[in-house]
Amino acid sequence: MPICLLLSGALFLSSCKKEDKIPESCDGIHWEYTGEDGPTHWGELCVGYAECDGxxxxxxxxxxxxxxxxxxxxxxxxxxxxxxxxxxxxxxxxxxxxxxxxxxxxxxxxxxxxxxxxxxxxxxxxxxxxxxxxxxxxxxxxxxxxxxxxxxxxxxxxxxxxxxxxxxxxxxxxxxxxxxxxxxxxxxxxxxxxxxxxxxxxxxxxxxxxxxxxxxxxxxxxxxxxxxxxxxxxxxxxxxxxxxxxxxxxxx
Ligand SMILES: [Zn+2]
CATH class of the missing domain: 3.10.200.10 (Alpha carbonic anhydrase)
Structure with missing residues (x-):
């Protein structure tokens, strides 16, 4: 779950949305076999990796x-x-x-x-x-x-x-x-x-x-x-x- 959703109050909402935006470019995007950059997250790391959720x-x-x-x-x-x-x-x-x-x-x-x-x-x-x-x-x-x-x-x-x-x-x-x-x-x-x-x-x-x-x-x-x-x-x-x-x- 994104950390911003754990924070209460609409004040944070706009900045949270910006942070959660998936990067367009996959240049320099790091992926791994475990953890936050692991297989269940590959499709969210950048737009070019969306097919991983295909x-x-x-x-x-x-x-x-x-x-x-x-x-x-x-x-x-x-x-x-x-x-x-x-x-x-x-x-x-x-x-x-x-x-x-x-x-x-x-x-x-x-x-x-x-x-x-x-x-x-x-x-x-x-x-x-x-x-x-x-x-x-x-x-x-x-x-x-x-x-x-x-x-x-x-x-x-x-x-x-x-x-x-x-x-x-x-x-x-x-x-x-x-x-x-x-x-x-x-x-x-x-x-x-x-x-x-x-x-x-x-x-x-x-x-x-x-x-x-x-x-x-x-x-x-x-x-x-x-x-x-x-x-x-x-x-x-x-x-x-x-x-x-x-x-x-x-x-x-
Ligand atoms: Zn192979």
Whole structure:
């Protein structure tokens, strides 16, 4: 509740209204995963974040998924990328070189970056996982996104993470770059089954432009690897959002 509403007397009303006005610009607006700037307040932080209170938000709890015979395995054309890792203050993000893409519903989406959430943002039948990677792809013509989510479970060491774990940037805005190449294909599970639904970015501005593709099969990372990433990111998962009548489809 705004503090001015706790004060009695009409005298304060006009100044209170001014203070409560949502800023037009989101430039320099700080958001967090807890407290006053946390997920339940994102939509009120500035006008440009209003979509965070929209009706097709992500993540969601995946349940009641409907099999759809028109779906098919996601066609991927992933090339290698040089190494460019950013700590953006909210997540550890691997920026990916141009030239890799997936095809969804006949449209090409180019891989821009992938990043991690600890613990997972999506749930499946109410169950979370210790980590989730989001591979973010963009259609050049529409600007819409297709994001592949992959759950990690604790188990065998992840080879890609093992290679980079000692180089992950510790401080906000810090980067690690190298000419060494790798492929994001190493973060995809063997199975091609997935859940899909229409949703949003899970961080402000929460734009409702995302075709979500959440892989059914999981990959593993060691307990120590997940711990190391969580230490850098802290807990950076948005709580699940209401489905609001959306249907989740599944390709088995
Ligand atoms: Zn994400």
């Amino acid at each position: 009706s097709t938000q992500s993540p969601v709890d995946i349940k009641g998924a409907v099999a759809d015979g028109t779906l098919s395995a996601i066609a991927k054309a992933y090339a290698t990328s040089k190494t460019n890792i950013l700590n953006n203050g909210h997540t550890i993000q691997f920026n990916y070189d141009a030239g890799s893409s997936i095809t969804v519903n006949g449209l090409q989406y180019d891989l821009l970056q992938f990043h991690f959430h600890t613990h997972s943002e999506h749930l499946v039948n109410g169950v979370s996982h210790p980590m989730e990677v989001h591979l973010v792809h963009k259609n050049a013509a529409t600007g819409n996104l297709a994001v592949i989510g992959v759950f990690f479970e604790e188990g065998a060491e992840n080879p890609l993470l093992a290679h980079y774990i000692d180089h992950l940037p510790v401080n906000h805005d810090e980067t690690f770059t190298s000419d060494e190449t790798y492929t994001a294909a190493d973060l995809l599970p063997a199975g091609t089954g997935y859940y899909t639904y229409s949703g949003s970015l899970t961080t402000p501005p929460c734009s409702e432009i995302v075709t979500w593709i959440v892989m059914k099969d999981h990959i593993t990372a060691s307990t120590a690897q997940i711990h190391d990433i969580e230490t850098l990111e802290h807990e950076n998962f948005r709580p699940v959002q209401p489905l609001e009548g959306r249907t989740i489809k599944v390709f088995n």
